[in-house]
Amino acid sequence: MDSLSYKTISVNKATAQKEWVVVDATDQVLGRLGTKVTKLLRGKYKPSFTPHVDCGDNVIIINADKVRLTGLKWNDRIYLRHTGYPGGQRKYTPAMLMAKEPLSLYRKVIKGMLPKNRLGEAVINNLYVYAGSEHPHQAQNPKAIDLNSLK
Numbered sequence: 001m002d003s004l005s006y007k008t009i010s011v012n013k014a015t016a017q018k019e020w021v022v023v024d025a026t027d028q029v030l031g032r033l034g035t036k037v038t039k040l041l042r043g044k045y046k047p048s049f050t051p052h053v054d055c056g057d058n059v060i061i062i063n064a065d066k067v068r069l070t071g072l073k074w075n076d077r078i079y080l081r082h083t084g085y086p087g088g089q090r091k092y093t094p095a096m097l098m099a100k101e102p103l104s105l106y107r108k109v110i111k112g113m114l115p116k117n118r119l120g121e122a123v124i125n126n127l128y129v130y131a132g133s134e135h136p137h138q139a140q141n142p143k144a145i146d147l148n149s150l151k
Helices: 030-042 094-100 102-113 118-126
Strands: 020-024 058-062 079-082 089-092 127-129 143-145
Touching (some): 030 058, 030 102, 094 102, 118 127
16 A cells, blocks of 8 residues: 655754754844744744754844844833742842843843743843844854745
């Protein structure tokens, strides 16, 4: 009998096809940029997506200082953290975070969209954020992606 095989292909760490991708954050809304970058990091745009394997791309975000937030979120949104000591709750806004350390805002937003397990910790290390239009990853030959064309 000559029949087709309908076997599901599952990738592993050795067979994953990882690429390098450049994303320009100029005039992009932070949350919408974050969801698409998260999907790129996880590999959900690939037909060989496997949920338990790091099969996503390495993403480089350039012009990170030119991102925008809608409404009054620069000063009204409040992030919380705790020092671990009694009374150690600290509050900060995206404006305070951009003034102090601009690149950590992206890391915080995208890390919140990833799974809270070992895979999420491994995937966040594939993210590279730079304030200007220059980045030191030219040797990897990254391809530029227009986020507006992705769903």
